[in-house]
Amino acid sequence: MGGASGPSAAPLLGKTEGDGVTIDGRTRLAGVIGWPVDHSRSPMLHNHWCRVHQVNGAYVPLPVKPGQLEMALKGLAAAGFRGVNxxxxxxxxxxxxCDELTETARRAGAANTLRFxxxxxxxxxxxxTGFCDNLLAHGVxxxxxxxxxxxxxxxxxxxxxLQDRGCEVFISNRTASRAEALVQALGAGTVLDWTDWPSRLGEMNLLVNATSLGMGGRDDTAWSSLLQKGQEGLSVADIVYTPRQTPLxxxxxxxxxxxxxxxxxxxCQARAGFQEWFGVLPEADEASFDILAQDLARHGLS
Ligand SMILES: NC(=O)c1ccc[n+]([C@@H]2O[C@H](COP(=O)([O-])OP(=O)(O)OC[C@H]3O[C@@H](n4cnc5c(N)ncnc54)[C@H](OP(=O)(O)O)[C@@H]3O)[C@@H](O)[C@H]2O)c1
Structure with a gap:
């Protein structure tokens, strides 16, 4: 597996000599498929949980090129993997x-956690769910x-x-047609023009960046002036985590x-997959958080 080679492999897999991890014929296997995938912190997190919960399991990065997903899924299922992110x-x-979808995946129009x-x-x-659980954990x-x-x-x-939890949802996207399609799929919500949303910010309780703006620190958006109309009590969440403190x-x-x-x-979003594949529902606790936060800090992504 290409993603498991190279200098970053040991820290990403979270396995080092002498940590008591054994791979044998009974090891439960899961992983994360992406392209590229070497930036993913999921292997570090899942292997940490395997160790903490004494699960005979391994979670590996799986670099799969665009166009090869179907072949990869068939191969992994045939090789005995429990599933993948x-x-x-x-x-x-x-x-x-997917042959079957949960209601949540159907609503989202996307699948990030697969079981074979x-x-x-x-x-x-x-x-x-991961997004909402994290906000609630932060008192939002x-x-x-x-x-x-x-x-x-x-x-x-x-x-x-957010809509399922009773929020009134507003969507703004650089490409307006995608925002329109999302509101149509949700069956509710309001589209705001990409240049117009700052003028409506005063009406909002929560602002979420769910674009890839800010990822890798590349973002010259004039966020401060765009936030000018925000009212006291506004919460601002970013789903980008590399770096953790985005320009927004x-x-x-x-x-x-x-x-x-x-x-x-x-x-938070990783917990359900871990439970499906490895049989234990892990906590989104401080230790899990620290292990990833420290790794991001080591890479200058605090
Ligand atoms: N924290 C987590 O657990 C978590 C989970 C999932 C995703 N993420 C992060 O969330 C981000 C989005 O992921 P995704 O899967 O939704 O990606 P995606 O499907 O590729 O969507 C990207 C979105 O970003 C917008 N965008 C990209 N470049 C932009 C720019 N220069 N200016 C304005 N808008 C721009 C796109 O707008 P257009 O439609 O106009 O192209 C689109 O709305 C990624 O950074 C990902 O790493 C984090």
Whole structure:
């Protein structure tokens, strides 16, 4: 497996000599499919949970090129994998390839957590629940009006989850047609023009960046002036977690708004998959958080 070679393999897998991990014929296998996938912190998290819960399991990065997802899923299922997480750019194709979908995946139009059961692929989408659980853990009340920036796979999941929890959802996306399609799929919600949302911010309780703006620190958006109309009590969440403090969150913090970064969402969304594949529901606890936060800090992504 290409992603498991190279200098970063040992820390990403979270396994070192002498940590008591054994791979044998009974080891339960799962992994994360992406392209590229070497940035993913999911192997570190799942292997940490395997150790903590004494599970005979292993979770590996699986670099799969665009166009090869179907072949990869068949091969992994045939090789005895329990299932996989799916990340960029495969989430929407994974949705199409599933034999069965949970209601949540259907609502989100994307699948990020797959189970292989007797030759069938069952798809779930845990991003929305992970996002909401993380906000609740940070004391953010899920009520009132939520403005979501973005209309990609993650935005769809977040919007559906917030709507299911009773929020009034507003969507703004650079490509307006995708925002329109999302509102249509949700069966409710309002589209705001990409240049117009800052003028409506005063009406919102929650602002969510669900675009990839800010990822890798590449973002020259003038967030501070865009946030000018935000009211006291506004919470600002970013689902990007590399870096944790995105330019949006920095601007929001400077304006005195409550902020929530994307790292907790990553942990919360992973729990359900771990339970399906390895049989234990892990906690999104401080130790899980610390292990990832320290790794991001080592890579200058705090
Ligand atoms: N914390 C977590 O657990 C978690 C979970 C899932 C995803 N994520 C992160 O969330 C981000 C989005 O993921 P995704 O799966 O939804 O990706 P996606 O389906 O590719 O969607 C990308 C979104 O970003 C917008 N966008 C991209 N570049 C932009 C720019 N320069 N200006 C304005 N909008 C821009 C796109 O707008 P257009 O439609 O106009 O192209 C689209 O709405 C990624 O950074 C991903 O790593 C985090």
């Amino acid at each position: 799916v990340t960029i750019p495969h989430k929407e194709e994974a949705f199409r390839l 059961v007797e030759g069938r692929v069952i798809g779930d989408c845990t991003d929305g 009340r899920l009520e009132g009006r939520a403005l979501i920036l973005g209309a990609g796979g993650a935005a769809r999941a977040v919007a559906a989850a 969150l920095k601007a929001a913090q400077e304006r005195g708004f409550r902020t929530v970064d994307g790292l907790g969402m990553l942990i």
